[in-house]
Amino acid sequence: MAHWLLKSEPSSWSWDQQVAAGAKGTFWNGVRNHSAKLNLMAMKKGEKGFFYHSNEDKAIVGIIEIIKTYYPDHTDETGKFGMVDVKAAKPLKRPVTLAEIKAEPRLKDMVLVNNSRLSVQPVSDAEWAVVLEMAGEKA
DNA sequence: GCCAACGTTGGC
DNA sequence: GCCAACGTTGGC
Numbered sequence: 001m002a003h004w005l006l007k008s009e010p011s012s013w014s015w016d017q018q019v020a021a022g023a024k025g026t027f028w029n030g031v032r033n034h035s036a037k038l039n040l041m042a043m044k045k046g047e048k049g050f051f052y053h054s055n056e057d058k059a060i061v062g063i064i065e066i067i068k069t070y071y072p073d074h075t076d077e078t079g080k081f082g083m084v085d086v087k088a089a090k091p092l093k094r095p096v097t098l099a100e101i102k103a104e105p106r107l108k109d110m111v112l113v114n115n116s117r118l119s120v121q122p123v124s125d126a127e128w129a130v131v132l133e134m135a136g137e138k139a
Numbered sequence: 140g141c142c143a144a145c146g147t148t149g150g151c
Numbered sequence: 152g153c154c155a156a157c158g159t160t161g162g163c
Binding site for chain 1 (some may be wrong): 156157158
């Protein structure tokens with residue numbers, strides 16, 4: 001199973017709002033970048049992803065689960081982009097900050113470190129395990 | 140089809 | 152608030 005990382009500015013869509021959306025989840029719209037789109041298209045139902053707060057927090061705060069695969073984004077007037085549905089799976093015991101990620105040698109190849117502007121990113125199995133460990137979760 | 144200019148993102 | 156990095160746009 002692949003793992004992912006989804007970025008959002010807390011001021012536009014926060015982890016708290018994701019949790020409040022509950023088990024039925026919400027659509028993850030607004031992606032307007034082709035690399036991000038390709039990642040969205042590769043997602044499968046049941047796969048997990050990190051929820052990352054950009055700007056204010058700069059930290060991974062929770063884990064989401066993909067509950068619906070890629071379909072057209074009705075908010076994209078060009079019709080080129082799509083979205084998936086996600087739900088909050090669980091919060092991390094403690095957030096893992098960008099500074100901590102950058103300081104961890106095992107995460108030096110993370111997309112978050114190398115291409116911070118990409119809003120939907122793949123996360124390798126090894127990186128996934130390291131971040132969970134840093135969050136105080138059992139791998 | 141190339142590439143310069145511009146806009147946006149996001150870390151600092 | 153600044154600015155670097157990147158993606159997109161548009162003129163040629």
